Amino acid sequence: MKETVLINKHKSLNGKMASFNGYNMPLWYKSAKNEHLSVLKDVGIFDTSHMSFFTIEGGEVSELLDLSFSRVLDHLKVNHLIYGLFLDDKNFVIDDSVIYKFSENKFFVIVNCGMDEIVINHLKSFDLYRCKIVNYSHRLAKIDVQGPKSLKLLENYMGEELFNNFGYFTFKGSFDNGNILISRSGYTGEFGFELYVESDKAPKLWDTLLELGSDLGITPCGLASRDSLRTGAGLPLSHQDIGPWPFGNTPWDFCVENRFLNSPFYTYSYVGYDVRKLHESTKGDVLFNKSIIGRVLTCVTEVSITRIDEEILSITSDNLPRDYSVKGLVSGFIRVNIPLEYGDIVILNDGKRELKVQIVKNIRPNRTARLSINRIRREYE
Amino acid sequence: MSSYPDELKYAISHEWIKKEGDIFIVGISDFAQNQLGDIVYVDFPEVGDKIEKDGALGELESSKAVSEINMPFDGEVIEINPLLEDNPELINSDPYNSWIVKIEAENPNDFDDLLSASKAKELAEGSV
Numbered sequence: 097m098k099e100t101v102l103i104n105k106h107k108s109l110n111g112k113m114a115s116f117n118g119y120n121m122p123l124w125y126k127s128a129k130n131e132h133l134s135v136l137k138d139v140g141i142f143d144t145s146h147m148s149f150f151t152i153e154g155g156e157v158s159e160l161l162d163l164s165f166s167r168v169l170d171h172l173k174v175n176h177l178i179y180g181l182f183l184d185d186k187n188f189v190i191d192d193s194v195i196y197k198f199s200e201n202k203f204f205v206i207v208n209c210g211m212d213e214i215v216i217n218h219l220k221s222f223d224l225y226r227c228k229i230v231n232y233s234h235r236l237a238k239i240d241v242q243g244p245k246s247l248k249l250l251e252n253y254m255g256e257e258l259f260n261n262f263g264y265f266t267f268k269g270s271f272d273n274g275n276i277l278i279s280r281s282g283y284t285g286e287f288g289f290e291l292y293v294e295s296d297k298a299p300k301l302w303d304t305l306l307e308l309g310s311d312l313g314i315t316p317c318g319l320a321s322r323d324s325l326r327t328g329a330g331l332p333l334s335h336q337d338i339g340p341w342p343f344g345n346t347p348w349d350f351c352v353e354n355r356f357l358n359s360p361f362y363t364y365s366y367v368g369y370d371v372r373k374l375h376e377s378t379k380g381d382v383l384f385n386k387s388i389i390g391r392v393l394t395c396v397t398e399v400s401i402t403r404i405d406e407e408i409l410s411i412t413s414d415n416l417p418r419d420y421s422v423k424g425l426v427s428g429f430i431r432v433n434i435p436l437e438y439g440d441i442v443i444l445n446d447g448k449r450e451l452k453v454q455i456v457k458n459i460r461p462n463r464t465a466r467l468s469i470n471r472i473r474r475e476y477e
Numbered sequence: 478m479s480s481y482p483d484e485l486k487y488a489i490s491h492e493w494i495k496k497e498g499d500i501f502i503v504g505i506s507d508f509a510q511n512q513l514g515d516i517v518y519v520d521f522p523e524v525g526d527k528i529e530k531d532g533a534l535g536e537l538e539s540s541k542a543v544s545e546i547n548m549p550f551d552g553e554v555i556e557i558n559p560l561l562e563d564n565p566e567l568i569n570s571d572p573y574n575s576w577i578v579k580i581e582a583e584n585p586n587d588f589d590d591l592l593s594a595s596k597a598k599e600l601a602e603g604s605v
Contacts, residue, residue, distance in 0.1 A: 112511075112514070121513070124514060126517050127569075128516070128540050129514075129517070129540050130515075132540075140489075146485065247601075320514070320540070320541055324540065341554035355539055370518070371517045371518045372518060372520070372538055372543075373538065373542075373543055374543070375543045377542070396540075396541075397517055397538070397540045397541075399515075399517065400542055421563075422552055423517065423518075423538070424517055449543075460492050
């Protein structure tokens with residue numbers, strides 16, 4: 097089994113390890129629930145070095161990415177990043193990806209664990225291909241600090257000035273020569289940063305951040321909370337919520353700006369009425385007016401949300417009653433073959449359980465990912 | 478390393494069973510709660526349910542999965558632990574004081590066939 101350069105850190109923290117796409121990774125350390133909640137309230141630290149990274153450069157790189165990637169990169173500025181999809185010729189999702197613009201002719205591409213060769217081969221399949229690709233997957237480590245106190249943590253480490261006007265979906269620095277590339281995307285739905293360093297620099301960086309964050313309530317977080325936070329943020333898990341079927345009519349249609357994709361399917365977010373899930377988190381029928389209309393893609397307990405008088409609130413909502421104990425609600429995504437409306441009630445059924453859930457636009461409200469640096473400073477420092 | 482109190486017996490599916498007179502008390506082992514992660518809900522059987530050995534005695538909902546609790550031997554459910562309705566996480570923090578159900582066995586001698594602490598520990602360590 098493959099390991100990241102931080103494997104000894106995970107073991108010394110008694111991480112509950114499991115195989116994740118061939119990597120031995122921590123599912124959680126002490127409590128997936130507490131790790132999830134810590135990112136909403138304080139700051140969590142994640143090792144996501146199992147992800148794959150490569151640079152692509154050349155005179156025609158923009159044209160190549162325009163052909164293969166679902167977003168229009170014409171207006172992407174240098175030092176900005178963008179989230180989108182690599183699609184095949186049938187509009188099936190090969191993988192979702194974040195692309196960083198290093199310069200007019202050079203981009204840095206992040207794809208999922210083990211997807212580097214597949215995406216690179218897809219790029220090489222275009223006649224236009226005359227680019228240089230350098231695969232950094234085994235040379236770089238990625239450490240993410242997510243949560244509203246991640247700003248104070250990094251200011252303590254790098255100084256406040258670096259973070260003045262640090263915009264959402266922008267990055268600074270580089271990972272060459274022992275430096276750090278730092279971006280702000282908040283893929284958990286909460287305010288946060290991602291740090292890229294050469295692999296041998298990662299253990300010291302991990303220790304430093306844990307030490308500096310000890311007064312800020314920093315919590316090492318495993319992949320279970322990463323996934324549940326991501327679902328709560330309304331973001332898809334690749335090869336589960338998006339995959340080998342025509343992409344379209346989804347909560348992520350912003351990924352295909354200026355392009356119309358025809359799909360026979362409709363994907364929706366849902367939230368249920370208590371914590372109970374289906375027995376298998378990725379299997380189950382969806383029923384509407386007693387007819388099966390599709391299938392369940394994801395079914396997880398979002399531990400930080402509740403319903404009060406039909407309104408969905410999170411532990412960070414201002415109107416949550418004081419001392420109210422939030423138990424969580426079942427949530428996730430369904431893929432159906434008829435259009436539905438927000439507010440519609442559907443039934444999820446796996447043969448053992450029937451769950452009543454509601455189609456919603458947002459799973460977890462009051463997310464902090466997009467808040468300005470100044471507001472985070474005012475409210476969390 | 479998970480703990481296995483010697484005074485309890487264990488089922489292959491990681492339930493612990495304690496004998497108190499004619500009544501048997503059932504919970505899940507430290508190893509089982511550790512494997513499940515945060516328990517967020519207990520789906521209890523009904524008091525009065527008659528359940529066969531290895532039948533579903535209820536379900537535990539963790540933040541990641543749903544797992545069945547198995548009946549250690551033929552019997553009837555006579556009580557459920559009301560504390561766990563609002564505080565299911567007690568199973569994680571104190572698995573051996575957080576009983577889930579009390580049962581009356583059809584044949585109390587079935588208790589003798591359950592695993593000892595050392596055998597259950599050996600079994601759990603071999604399964605990781």
